[in-house]
Amino acid sequence: MGYFLTQTLAGGMPSVTSGSNKYGSWQWWDEGILTFTPCQKTDQALLLSVGIHGNETAPVELLMPWVDDLLAGKVSVAWRLMVVLGHPAALTEQKRYLHSDLNRMFGGRWQAFPDSPETQRAQLLEQAVTRFWNEGHEPRRWHLDMHTAIRESYHPRFGVLPFREMPYDPEFLEWLGDAGLEALVFHQKPAGTFSHFSCEHFNASSCTLELGKARRFGENALETFATTQEALYALLAGVTATQTHQPPLYYRVTQQITRTSDNFILHMSDDTRNFTPFTRGTCLAEDGIHQSIVQKETEYVLFPNPNVAPGLRAGLMLAKI
Ligand SMILES: [Zn+2]
Incomplete structure (x- = not known):
């Protein structure tokens, strides 16, 4: 299942928490939180998060082989990068959450919930992400928060974009199409999601990606994620848009x-x-x-x-x- 995931699910931190290879240096900041700074200077920073809901294992399986290759110096990356395994304790149990939904708590909303593993995790993730975005001054900031949905869907893959005053980076929207998303949903109000936090506080172009139906580790039909995986690996290598996609349909939220x-x-x-x-x-x-x-x-x-x-x-x- 891969070193980063296995170590994280084992709990705590590995004995070695930083290192470098010919492409750059990595730092293991905290449980399930890894950063990589490429040797070559870059004007873009990317936050990739998976497993904010512990039962949504496909994005974890999709990303982890690449992370292991990155640590082993087998692949390079064109972005300053943070990889987050959202909720290790819930991932271990493959449950959506242990007490309350983590993806409703960001932007300080955790303070309004009773103390739980999720309120503590939300606080820790906010601190880590704040440090990550503030450490660099890259003009381009993207956050991809990858999920799978509970229900079947007329659009098997789609994205939910946080409310944002400024228009979205057109290349970002194009890339989401390349990643196989058939629909993009534009929020009209602030929300407590992880993607909204990066967008509101750090002006990142961010999206919650829903990539199919939630299944357990080893039971995911990974071929249905091939388009997304290919686009993601290309993105990490520095190719932002290939324009091979059908443009997604756009929706906006009318009511909650x-x-x-x-x-x-x-x-x-x-x-x-x-x-x-x-x-x-x-x-x-x-x-x-x-x-x-x-x-x-x-x-x-x-x-x-x-x-x-x-x-x-x-x-x-x-x-x-
Ligand atoms: Zn989810």
Whole structure:
């Protein structure tokens, strides 16, 4: 499974925490947090994170062989790089989270949750990422946070982009198409995701990539990730766009369905796929006297999940741009 992953899942730190090879030097900052600085000066920095949800193993399997090659000096990298194994304790158990969802806690939101392994991890990751972005002054900053989804989807691979005042780097959007993403969803409000944190505080072009359905280690059909893996390896080598893709469809978030009480009912079945369309007037969810209704002619559902804690997102509704 690879040295970096095995060491991280074994807990704690390896005995040797830094080193160098002909392409650059690496530093193991903390549990599951590795940086690499290439010898050759670069004006771009990249944060790659996987396993923020511990049951989403495919991105981990996709990235780890390359990380081992990097440490062994077999491949070079064109970026100052940070690789993050998001939630080692949850990865060990292959559970989405142990207590609460880590990917709702960034931007200091962990302070509003009861103390848990996730609130501590969110705090540590924020500190590490802050140090990483502040250590360099690269004009180009990208953050790719790679996930797999709980549900089947009409677009098997898609990206969710944080709310951002400034337009996105066109090469970034192009690369996401190269990586096989069929749809890009643009958030209209700040959120507690890891990708939003890099975008809001460090002006990174960032994206949460959903790369297929969550399965256990060894059970992932890695050939379905081949396009993404190829684009990622090319990106790491310094090729940002090949324009071999079909341009993705663009969606924006129109409304969030929030669970506010124990009376919450989501009017969708357990097998409702991501990007399922609903027509105007449809009642999507009820929470006591409050109803969530489709406002636009057609809205598409993303991440429907009634089993969340009160106050958290039970789904997003989208419109095509
Ligand atoms: Zn996830």
